Amino acid sequence: MHFRRGAAITANDVKLSTTKYDHESYQAGPLMPGSYTFKLEGSTGSAKKQVELMGQANLIEGAAGNVGRKFIQLAHQLGAVVTTTSAARDFDRCRQLGSELTLDYHEPVASQCDRQFDHIIDTSGKVPLQANLAALNQGGQVTLITAPADNHFTFDVRQFYMAQKQISGFVISHATDDQLARAAKWLNPQFAAGALLEDDLNCQPFAAAAEVHAALEQGRDHHQRFVLVPPTEKI
Known part of the structure; x- marks a missing residue:
């Protein structure tokens, strides 16, 4: 996943979940192209x-x-x-x-x-x-x-x-908020059922963003899908 496939989200729209998740259960969402x-x-x-x-x-x-x-x-x-x-x-x-x-x-x-x-x-x-x-x-x-x-x-x-x-x-x-919301209604049940989660995932902290980006640009990702996650104590 290259960063240009990501979506910009304002700070006011970001909320930390109070539910504990292991990496396998929550990291697939950001990976979806x-x-x-x-x-x-x-x-x-x-x-x-x-x-x-x-x-x-x-x-x-x-x-x-x-x-x-x-x-x-x-x-x-x-x-x-x-x-x-x-x-x-x-x-x-x-x-x-x-x-x-x-x-x-x-x-x-x-x-x-x-x-x-x-x-x-x-x-x-x-x-x-x-x-x-x-x-x-x-x-x-x-x-x-x-x-x-x-x-x-x-x-x-x-x-x-x-x-x-x-x-x-x-x-x-260029995806609109409405498109994102409608896509989520379709994709979230897929994730819950264990579908679309076959990627080789590599979790890295936010602090590693620059290195992850360099790995992607230089072809050193070896087909892995990187997920940047916050510190464990903030999840």
């Missing part, structure tokens, strides 16, 4: 939208990552038919979380299956936008939560608008 929360939270806003998601063909790219794994679980629970791309070593894990079809991210999706999708979520920034748009059904949507290294995509504009396709982006820093 906002991207999957709010993209799928938009699909859970009403019973009608939940019905519409039943049977929807979803492709999650970069599915073995922290964000991708959450997308798999939530989309599967909402009734979507989930296809994922990842390294072959992660196929079993993706299937356990709810992926029906696992594809190797090294190869183009179109060369591995003939499926078309209603919604493609690219968590990697490594797939050409045109390839994703071509894999969409009419009226389908591509959601981007990151950018390619050169920060540029090209695509067939005529093909795009003639098929009424959509491109959307997400960044948690």
Whole structure:
């Protein structure tokens, strides 16, 4: 989890709980990447939208990552038919979380299956936008939560608008209070049931924030999810 995926909270909105928690029980909340929360939270806003998601063909790219794994679980629970791309070593894990079809991210999706999708979520920034748009059904949507290294995509504009396709982006820093509250209503029961908590967690005190940030920026996190916690006597 990079700090840019966090949310700013005013001092007046912070309250310390009087309940004692061990690290395993309370630290997962701050780790949840906002991207999957709010993209799928938009699909859970009403019973009608939940019905519409039943049977929807979803492709999650970069599915073995922290964000991708959450997308798999939530989309599967909402009734979507989930296809994922990842390294072959992660196929079993993706299937356990709810992926029906696992594809190797090294190869183009179109060369591995003939499926078309209603919604493609690219968590990697490594797939050409045109390839994703071509894999969409009419009226389908591509959601981007990151950018390619050169920060540029090209695509067939005529093909795009003639098929009424959509491109959307997400960044948690623009999430509204209402979105956060609605997402919490969906996610908190998941946590209580023990779901979405498979991350390798590393708890550090607030004083270690600078070192944690440096580890993330320099790639020394080794796929761990850092959680900064207050002193034990203040919990």
